[in-house]
Structure formats: C-alpha cells, structure tokens
Amino acid sequence: MKNSVVVVDDHTLLLQAIGGLVSDFDDFEVLYLCKNGQELLEKFKNPKNIPDIVLMDINMPVLNGIETTQYISEKYPDVHVLALSVEENEETILKMLRAGAKGYLMKDTKSSVLKEALKQVMSKGYFHTNTVSKLLVNSLHKNPDDIQLKEREKEFLQYACSEMTYKEIADKMFLSPKTVEGYRDSIYEKLNIRNRIGLVLFAIRNNLFTP
Missing domain, CATH: 1.10.10.10 (Winged helix-like DNA-binding domain superfamily/Winged helix DNA-binding domain)
Structure with a gap:
C-alpha cells in the first residue's frame, strides 16, 4: 500500500511539478494539491483527506506554512509535515521545526533526496536535511x-x-x-x-x- 502525500504551495507551476515528481515515486501517491494552509485544513475536515505526509511551503497567503504546521501538529499528530521551501535562513528553519516539521528541504533538492526524505519520515518519523544535519548531527x-x-x-x-x-x-x-x-x-x-x-x-x- 502506498503512502499518501499532499503538496501545499501557492505557486501553481511548482505545485504541479512537485506533485508530478512525487507521483513517480513507487511507494508514494499524491492525494491532492493545495495552494495554501487554509485550503489544506478545509480538506482535513473530511477524514478521507488526511494524508501520511504533507510537503509544506512556508510563505503562502491566507495561512502560511508555519501556522499550518503548528495547527497540524496539535490537531493531527500522526501527519508528518516536511517543509519544502526556498527559505534557508536560520530564523525560518527555527520556526518551522518548533512548529512541528519533521524535516526541512530546499526546493532545489534532488528528486532522489526528496524520495529518501519521504521514506525516512515514514520509517523514522523525521529526516535531517543536509542544510541542517551538517551543523547539528x-x-x-x-x-x-x-x-x-x-x-x-x-x-x-x-x-x-x-x-x-x-x-x-x-x-x-x-x-x-x-x-x-x-x-x-x-x-x-x-x-x-x-x-x-x-x-x-x-x-x-x-x-x-x-x-
């Protein structure tokens, strides 16, 4: 059985591209795509729409990735949030991890790394990116x-x-x-x-x- 993934990003082309990439992974399937956190939480009201993993952008209108991640961590603790962002500054990473993200990836990450991240989040509960792990391992x-x-x-x-x-x-x-x-x-x-x-x-x- 494949693990379900939802991608949240306000840039339509990126959203579709990331979704297509994940769909090519053997062990994962994209449940649906969302343009912001509010849209995601609306979807969550239906239990059938709750995925195993959420690939979460950070800077989004209506409800950003940090606020959304914090809500998910409190209300849906079994859902693994993996940040996927262009933001690489210390403050943003700090906020996202504190909100409950299980890992932090840059959007220019290789597909093989993204695939490994998804696997480790499911098997271990977290994934330490190169950006973070080189400093903190x-x-x-x-x-x-x-x-x-x-x-x-x-x-x-x-x-x-x-x-x-x-x-x-x-x-x-x-x-x-x-x-x-x-x-x-x-x-x-x-x-x-x-x-x-x-x-x-x-x-x-x-x-x-x-x-």
Whole structure:
C-alpha cells in the first residue's frame, strides 16, 4: 500500500511539478494539491483527506506554512509535515521545526533526496536535511545525561527555544547581553554546535524544551 502525500504551495507551476515528481515515486501517491494552509485544513475536515505526509511551503497567503504546521501538529499528530521551501535562513528553519516539521528541504533538492526524505519520515518519523544535519548531527546524538549544564544555562536554553532575541533573553534573566552570550557560547562548546538552530533541535530531541 502506498503512502499518501499532499503538496501545499501557492505557486501553481511548482505545485504541479512537485506533485508530478512525487507521483513517480513507487511507494508514494499524491492525494491532492493545495495552494495554501487554509485550503489544506478545509480538506482535513473530511477524514478521507488526511494524508501520511504533507510537503509544506512556508510563505503562502491566507495561512502560511508555519501556522499550518503548528495547527497540524496539535490537531493531527500522526501527519508528518516536511517543509519544502526556498527559505534557508536560520530564523525560518527555527520556526518551522518548533512548529512541528519533521524535516526541512530546499526546493532545489534532488528528486532522489526528496524520495529518501519521504521514506525516512515514514520509517523514522523525521529526516535531517543536509542544510541542517551538517551543523547539528553531533548534537542530535549526544546523551543529555553526559552533558553538565548549569541551572542558568538550562534557563537560557529554554528562552533560546523561543522567538526572543538575545537582548530580550538578557532582560528576562536580569543579566547583561554579554553574560547571556557567555552562556550561549558555553553551551555551543558543550554541545558541539554552532548556531541557535542547534540549541533548539538539541532541546527538542532530548525533551529539554517545554513549550
């Protein structure tokens, strides 16, 4: 039995192209196509329209990919959302992963990589893209019991998983921005990561972040 996939993208040509690509994969079938998140959620009202995987664009009118992914994660936890976007900046990836996306792919990804991503999302529940995994693979597999974080570092880690800037985190913790940057750099070194995405993924992966 094939796994069902829905593609959501506001660009009609891309939407059709991605749908056609997925349809060529042996183990997958495209259930339908949507132009935005609102259209997708309307479809979800019929249980027959709920797929195994949603390939989700991010920048869309009416209801964007981040908002839609968050809703799906809360209401339809068995549906795997895989981001497929042109957005490659840290903030966007952060928001999408925090919303519940199981992976993040660029739209210029090779078809073989997309196929592998779909397979791994179904078998493992997630897929780490090259964009993310090259930076984070070490931190994702660390045992949190082997890492000694100070209480204030743990507190900082919680705030780092939010959308707060480092200056806002400093104000929240009643510390100077320089001290907060010190906590950040210390955790980077302990976790062997290089950016804020790594902090968030490590926290989520090891259940250290409570929304």
